[in-house]
Amino acid sequence: MHNDLIVIDGLQYSNWNRTIFEQLRQGGVTMVHVTIVYHEQIRETLLRISEWNRHFEMNSDLIMPVKSADDIRLAKQLGKVGIMFGAQNCSAIEDDIGMVEVMRELNLMIMQLTYNNQSLLASGCYEAVDSGVTRFGRQVIKEMNRVGMVVDMSHSAERSTLEAIEISERPIVISHANPSSFHAAKRNKSDTVLKALGESGGLLGFSLYPFHLKNGPDCSLNEFCDMVANTADLMGIDHIGIGTDLCQEQPVSILEWMRNGRWSKDMDYGEGSKSDADWPRSLSWFKDSRDFPNITKGLQTRGFSDNEVAKIMGLNWLNFLDDALQPKL
Amino acid sequence: MHNDLIVIDGLQYSNWNRTIFEQLRQGGVTMVHVTIVYHEQIRETLLRISEWNRHFEMNSDLIMPVKSADDIRLAKQLGKVGIMFGAQNCSAIEDDIGMVEVMRELNLMIMQLTYNNQSLLASGCYEAVDSGVTRFGRQVIKEMNRVGMVVDMSHSAERSTLEAIEISERPIVISHANPSSFHAAKRNKSDTVLKALGESGGLLGFSLYPFHLKNGPDCSLNEFCDMVANTADLMGIDHIGIGTDLCQEQPVSILEWMRNGRWSKDMDYGEGSKSDADWPRSLSWFKDSRDFPNITKGLQTRGFSDNEVAKIMGLNWLNFLDDALQPKL
Structure with a gap:
C-alpha cells in the first residue's frame, strides 16, 4: 500500500545532501516541509534560500520546490520529492x-510565530509568562492569512496558541508535536489546545523526535500508534498527520544554535539537560526517511482502515495545504 | 492608432503614486520597466519590493506586477499597466x-551591471579607465542568462558593454540611452556599440531625458524622430524601442542619491553641473506618460509605417522579453 500513498512529512531539519534526498524518495515521501531557518534574520534567510536553489539545481532528478499544493501532486506524478520551505521562528x-509577502514570494509557506522564547509575535512554550499574541502578532497573522502562509504554533505557549487559533481567519497547524496526555513535555500540547485546533479546521503533525515521546527513544511503534488513535478520537481523523522533526547528520553545534540562537551566553539545553546535551538516540523503527513504510504498517496493524491511513500519512496535509497556500490577494 | 498598440516604456523612475499610475494608463502604456533600486543593497531592495507590493495592493484596478512576458499581454487585455522591476546598479x-536567482524569484527582471562607476561586475561610463567585465561579472552574466534576468548596459562604459554583448549567451539591452552621433553625452552610445547590440539581437530604448538629447529640453519631436530613423538604419527596425528615463515628482535629494549613492563626500553632478544641479526642464512634447501618443504621431509623421511604429512603441520590447525572461533552468 505504502507506495501508492501521498506521504507528507510536516517537518524535517536535516543537514541536507543527496543521500538524504535519496532516502526520502526510497521512503516514499512525496513532500517534506523543511525548516530553512530558525533565528536567521532576513539576509541570512536569503542565504539559506540560495543554498536550496543550489540543491534544486544539482538534484533536479530527485527534488523539486513546492510553490503551490498542486506541486505536491506534480511531485508524486514525477516521482520526485517536493520540498516546502518553512521557518521555525519569525526572525x-x-x-x-x-x-511576510516578500518571504511568501520566495516560497516560505509556513512560519512559527515563536521558537520556545518570547518573540515579537507571541510567547514561546519555555517562557514563565505566556502573554498571548502581541499587537504586531495580530497584524502578522492577518497578513499571513492574506498571502497564504501557514501559521505554525509547534513551539508556542498555550494561551498564545489558543489566541492564534482564534485570531487567524484560516486554520493553523501544529506541525510537529504530540499530546501532553501521551507524554508531558513542555513542547507537547494540552487536550484543550488540540480540541480547539481540530474544531477550527487545523492540523497536528505527530512528532517522532524522542523527547516528545513516552519512553523517549524506546517508545514502541505500538505506543506511537495508540497515541495516534487516541488523538484521532479527540481531534477527528481529518485533523492529524505526520511531522517527524527528523534531524539527520546535524552536528551538536546546530542543536546549540536551535536552542540558543544569539540570545544567551549561558548554555540552554532545551529539551535535553547538561548531562544529556546531545541529539537523542533514534527510534529503532524510525531511523531515517526510509522507515516511513513502518509507520504505514503500524497504523494498519493498529486497525486504521486504508482510507484512514492515507489521510494520516499525507492526504490530510494535502487537503489542508490545498486551501491554506492559496493567497487571498 | 495609439490605443491599439502595445506600448512599452523601457525605463522610468518616478516617485510613484496613484496619479502617476493614472497618467500611464491615460497615455496608453501597457508596461513600464520601473527602477526599484540604484545603490540599495539586499535588505533595502526588499524594502522597495514591499513598498511595490503595497502599491499593487492599493491600486490593483490600475497596475499589476509583470512576472512573465505573457503578463504584458494580460495587462493589455485587462486595461491595466504592467509593472516590471529593474535595478540600475548591481548593489x-x-x-x-x-x-541573482533570489532576486529573479522576486521578479527583478533586469539589472544594470554598473551605474556610472566601477562596480563589482564592470566599468561605468564615467570611469577614467574601462577595464571591461570582471571575473565576478562573467559569473553573474552567466547566471542572469540562466534565470532569465536581462543584462542592461545603459550606464556602462564602451569596452565593458562590448564585452557584455560578447560574453552573454542571450541578447542584452541598453534600456535608456541615445546614439552619441546624435548627442555626444558620456551616457550615449557609439555606433560601434549600437551595431554590435543590434547584430547580437539586442535592443536599444531611446531616452527622452533632456541630458541625452540634442539641444536638451529644447530638442524637437522632429529631431527625436530623425534620430530614431537614423538608428533604425544603423541597427535594424527590430532592435529599437522606447526607454524614456522619465523621473516624475522626485526631489533633488533623489537625484543626489542616484548620482552619489554612499560613495562620495564631494558632490557629483552626474550629467548636470554645479550651476545646473537640478532636474532638467521637461520636453514640451513629453512632460509625462500622457504624452506617449505624441511619440506615436511623430513617428507616423516621420514616415514610419504602422507596423514599424508598433514595433518601436512596444512590440520589439515584447518580442525581446518573450525570450529573455524565460528561465533556462
Whole structure:
C-alpha cells in the first residue's frame, strides 16, 4: 500500500545532501516541509534560500520546490520529492510586516510565530509568562492569512496558541508535536489546545523526535500508534498527520544554535539537560526517511482502515495545504 | 492608432503614486520597466519590493506586477499597466552570485551591471579607465542568462558593454540611452556599440531625458524622430524601442542619491553641473506618460509605417522579453 500513498512529512531539519534526498524518495515521501531557518534574520534567510536553489539545481532528478499544493501532486506524478520551505521562528521577517509577502514570494509557506522564547509575535512554550499574541502578532497573522502562509504554533505557549487559533481567519497547524496526555513535555500540547485546533479546521503533525515521546527513544511503534488513535478520537481523523522533526547528520553545534540562537551566553539545553546535551538516540523503527513504510504498517496493524491511513500519512496535509497556500490577494 | 498598440516604456523612475499610475494608463502604456533600486543593497531592495507590493495592493484596478512576458499581454487585455522591476546598479546582489536567482524569484527582471562607476561586475561610463567585465561579472552574466534576468548596459562604459554583448549567451539591452552621433553625452552610445547590440539581437530604448538629447529640453519631436530613423538604419527596425528615463515628482535629494549613492563626500553632478544641479526642464512634447501618443504621431509623421511604429512603441520590447525572461533552468 505504502507506495501508492501521498506521504507528507510536516517537518524535517536535516543537514541536507543527496543521500538524504535519496532516502526520502526510497521512503516514499512525496513532500517534506523543511525548516530553512530558525533565528536567521532576513539576509541570512536569503542565504539559506540560495543554498536550496543550489540543491534544486544539482538534484533536479530527485527534488523539486513546492510553490503551490498542486506541486505536491506534480511531485508524486514525477516521482520526485517536493520540498516546502518553512521557518521555525519569525526572525525571517524581522520587525517588518512587508516581509511576510516578500518571504511568501520566495516560497516560505509556513512560519512559527515563536521558537520556545518570547518573540515579537507571541510567547514561546519555555517562557514563565505566556502573554498571548502581541499587537504586531495580530497584524502578522492577518497578513499571513492574506498571502497564504501557514501559521505554525509547534513551539508556542498555550494561551498564545489558543489566541492564534482564534485570531487567524484560516486554520493553523501544529506541525510537529504530540499530546501532553501521551507524554508531558513542555513542547507537547494540552487536550484543550488540540480540541480547539481540530474544531477550527487545523492540523497536528505527530512528532517522532524522542523527547516528545513516552519512553523517549524506546517508545514502541505500538505506543506511537495508540497515541495516534487516541488523538484521532479527540481531534477527528481529518485533523492529524505526520511531522517527524527528523534531524539527520546535524552536528551538536546546530542543536546549540536551535536552542540558543544569539540570545544567551549561558548554555540552554532545551529539551535535553547538561548531562544529556546531545541529539537523542533514534527510534529503532524510525531511523531515517526510509522507515516511513513502518509507520504505514503500524497504523494498519493498529486497525486504521486504508482510507484512514492515507489521510494520516499525507492526504490530510494535502487537503489542508490545498486551501491554506492559496493567497487571498 | 495609439490605443491599439502595445506600448512599452523601457525605463522610468518616478516617485510613484496613484496619479502617476493614472497618467500611464491615460497615455496608453501597457508596461513600464520601473527602477526599484540604484545603490540599495539586499535588505533595502526588499524594502522597495514591499513598498511595490503595497502599491499593487492599493491600486490593483490600475497596475499589476509583470512576472512573465505573457503578463504584458494580460495587462493589455485587462486595461491595466504592467509593472516590471529593474535595478540600475548591481548593489541588489551585493557580492553573492546566489542572489541573482533570489532576486529573479522576486521578479527583478533586469539589472544594470554598473551605474556610472566601477562596480563589482564592470566599468561605468564615467570611469577614467574601462577595464571591461570582471571575473565576478562573467559569473553573474552567466547566471542572469540562466534565470532569465536581462543584462542592461545603459550606464556602462564602451569596452565593458562590448564585452557584455560578447560574453552573454542571450541578447542584452541598453534600456535608456541615445546614439552619441546624435548627442555626444558620456551616457550615449557609439555606433560601434549600437551595431554590435543590434547584430547580437539586442535592443536599444531611446531616452527622452533632456541630458541625452540634442539641444536638451529644447530638442524637437522632429529631431527625436530623425534620430530614431537614423538608428533604425544603423541597427535594424527590430532592435529599437522606447526607454524614456522619465523621473516624475522626485526631489533633488533623489537625484543626489542616484548620482552619489554612499560613495562620495564631494558632490557629483552626474550629467548636470554645479550651476545646473537640478532636474532638467521637461520636453514640451513629453512632460509625462500622457504624452506617449505624441511619440506615436511623430513617428507616423516621420514616415514610419504602422507596423514599424508598433514595433518601436512596444512590440520589439515584447518580442525581446518573450525570450529573455524565460528561465533556462
